[in-house]
Amino acid sequence: MTTAADIMHSGAHWIPATDNLVRAAETMRDLNVGALPVADENRRMCGIVTDRDIVVKCVAEGRNPWDVTVGELTQGTPRWIDSTADVGEVLREMQEHQIRRLPVIEDKQLVGMITEADLAQHLDDDQLADWAHKIYSEGKPPRRNAGEPDLPSMGGYQPDEDDQP
Incomplete structure (x- = not known):
């Protein structure tokens, strides 16, 4: 039987919930990862922060x-x-919760992470395709927010020669 320990990459690091996002981004850069498990003051996992979270939920909101x-x-x-x-x-x-990174725990300690890259290395093509289909398409809402206006049409606009670079 293949286990989570067999397919994970070990040496995962966590970050305290009290650290700021600059520290999180620096840690991700230094470790060459896109996500970090987050620990509360009792060193219990309370979530995951991703590079996308930092961009979308902080930087893009000013x-x-x-x-x-x-x-x-x-x-x-x-x-x-x-x-x-x-x-x-x-x-x-991962499929049920539509997540792409999964912390691995042993004896209540973080021992590794399973990512898309780990799955790609350890699953056969059919398993990987099925997993990707379920993660990326089933139950996913459109990226545009409901109620958001449609993007304006270019309305047949054709640039003049003068508009060309």
């Missing part, structure tokens, strides 16, 4: 990443898997 803590961006119930779980359980957890 907030100062020096002033926003990692904990302010974490929401919902943190998802994780035990290191002894079989790969089928890993896939079900």
Whole structure:
């Protein structure tokens, strides 16, 4: 039986919820990762912060990443898997919650992460295609927010020669 421990990459690092987003971004850069598990003051996992969270929920909203803590961006119930779980359980957890990064826990300690790259290395093509289909298409709302106006049409606009670079 292939387990979470078999397919994870070990050495995952967590970040305190009290750290600011600049520190989170620096840590991601230094570790060459796109997500970090977040720990509360009791060193219990309280979520995950991603590089996309920093961009979309902070920078794009005009907030100062020096002033926003990692904990302010974490929401919902943190998802994780035990290191002894079989790969089928890993896939079900990721598919059910439509997540692409899954912390791996052993004896209540963070021991690794399972990412898309890990799955690509350990799953056969059919398993990987099925997983990707469920993560990226099933139940996903359109990226444009409901009620947001349609983008303006170019209305047949054709640039003049003078408009060309």
